[in-house]
Amino acid sequence: MKTPEEYVESLRDGRELYIDGRKVEDVTTDPNFEVPIAYAARDYNYDDRRELRTYTTGDGEVGNRLFQIPMNKEQLETRVELLRHVSIISGTISGLFALLNVRDTLGQIKPEYAQNVENLYNHCRDNDLRIAEVITDAKGDRSRHPLQQDDPDLYLHVVERRDDGIVVRGAKLHITGASLVHELIVLPTKSMSEGEEDYSVAFSVPVNTPGVKIINRDYAEPGRSTFDYPISGTRSMPEGFIVFDDVFVPWDRVFLCGEYQYAGTIAHALGLWERVGGLIAMVEQSRLMVGIAQLLADYNGISRASHVIDKITELIFYAEMLRMSLDASIRDFKTTESGMVYPNDMNINVGKYYGASNYHSMVRHLHDLCGGQVITQPVEADY
Ligand SMILES: Cc1cc2nc3c(=O)[nH]c(=O)nc-3n(C[C@H](O)[C@H](O)[C@H](O)COP(=O)(O)OP(=O)(O)OC[C@H]3O[C@@H](n4cnc5c(N)ncnc54)[C@H](O)[C@@H]3O)c2cc1C
Incomplete structure (x- = not known):
């Protein structure tokens, strides 16, 4: 498990971020991110409610209970109790749990998809990573399907299929904590129809992947009194407008690509x-x-x-x-x-x-x- 300091250091990985019309040079020292980073880092303090916040993994290691897959009612109850005590940036692990929910279905489409979900789960658990749920597309004219939009990039889609992976283009909006997590789990925003195979895509990429650009919108000015602003002064979290500017995704990080019948299931x-x-x-x-x-x-x-x-x-x-x-x-x-x-x-x-x-x-x-x-x-x- 990471310490709060290791979490903060892990954000210094070359990620491309913007806020208030300027590029963020170092998110860990940028005043606009001071409160959100402190808020997210608190979840790495495992001395707080240690019994609830940790568990023994199948390998006998002590792990962050956020990654415990509930296998009975008691474990589900404990998970709900845990979610009461963590920040939103731990709560957005829902993207990973959504994939775990549909892993069996994905495996029936292609065994590799289920294996890729398993690998991502292990990677996130073993490195104590935080994850954003990246689903909402720009959408454009809501009365039209993705293929009928004037701009083909209003829904994220595959623009190239290669032997080693795919290239995706588009944007996802309002993504909570996108700039302060490690992994982006990208899922289709809704059901898709025949002909919309390129829009029926699910995958994950690290935040610092080339071509990923995040434009942040925050709600709390830095340096506010926590007496006057007890919520936004301690618990603000920016949303990110994520641009995928021809981003390469290797096949072992793809969970769906073209099987439009399953976009809605995810x-x-x-x-x-x-x-x-x-x-x-x-x-x-x-x-x-x-x-x-x-x-x-x-x-x-x-x-x-x-x-x-x-x-x-x-x-x-x-x-x-x-x-x-x-x-x-x-x-x-x-x-x-x-x-x-x-x-x-x-x-x-x-x-x-x-x-x-x-x-x-x-x-x-x-x-x-x-x-x-x-x-x-x-x-x-x-x-
Ligand atoms: C603070 C915040 C945090 C968020 N965090 C995340 C996140 O972490 N990850 C993520 O993926 N998303 C996130 N979202 C996005 C959120 O899920 C969407 O805002 C929500 O699903 C609504 O989508 P929309 O904004 O496109 O609004 P719309 O879907 O456009 O809805 C606006 C109005 O249009 C109507 N409408 C839409 N389509 C049609 C249609 N075809 N026919 C008739 N009426 C229609 C709706 O009913 C509604 O009345 C976040 C949003 C907020 C505000």
Whole structure:
């Protein structure tokens, strides 16, 4: 396993990054990346919750539990508990777990594809790497298929097939933590049709592969007071617009190339693991919202007012519905052919949809209960 210092050093590998219209010379010393790197590096401190964060691998080594493939309900429960305590940049391992979910299917198309997934898994586990899930294409005109777009590069596609690999061109948007991981797992964004073989491609490349360029968008200015900005001052993570400028991918890193019938299967698998992470975060956040609402109501002497009781009750229902969806998804787990256990996708989808569609109403209750103070509170320096 890497130490936090080794993680930071590992980012100094020649990766081509941009932010605010300029090239990033050294991401490890660039002020715009200071908070995100510190946030990501905390996950490499295995002294924190060591029992939860580590496990004994099949080879008898101590490993990062992020890489433990759950083979029973207890291990799935432990994985969910682990995901509550790691940063988003560990959570984006969902790309790898999506591939593990469909490994058996990929092996039926071509045994090499399943072997390549296995090799990537071993490589990431043995080197304690972080991974971005790279799926969302630029898409262009949403009413048209990839082949019907005016610009053929609006969906990432294969432009050349060689004896030793493929060359890909296109862009993937909004990719969380892309500049601060080691591997990019690139998957099709949706189902594809006959004729769209070149767009039906899945592969992985290291971030510093020639032709990979990442244009970052961050949300937190460096040097903000963590008292005034407790979330963005400690936990911001940039999204990356990744350009694949004729990137070469060797065959042993390809998981799908041309088999359009399976593009949707892979996209669906990523959706599941991505939403598991999303639902876990929503469960945490909803509990926090209940606590904040009750605290403010007590503080302002309004906790006995009927409209306040109604709002806090709704917040509690919201938090409990999310928790129950997550619990049910573990209780009603499913199993792949190779024996990997994963959360029930129906429960996860229902919970995630419910959480997202009611989120704004819940925040509205919080705004109402807080009054104006939430916007105009004096800053730390004023105390
Ligand atoms: C903070 C953040 C982090 C993200 N992280 C990642 C990441 O790590 N990896 C990754 O791959 N992606 C990531 N995403 C991308 C995210 O998954 C997409 O934004 C999401 O899937 C929606 O796609 P879109 O932005 O293209 O919007 P659209 O799909 O264009 O949706 C916009 C609207 O258009 C409608 N629409 C779209 N197509 C059609 C159609 N054919 N017919 C009718 N209506 C249509 C939709 O219903 C919606 O109302 C992230 C996004 C954000 C905001």
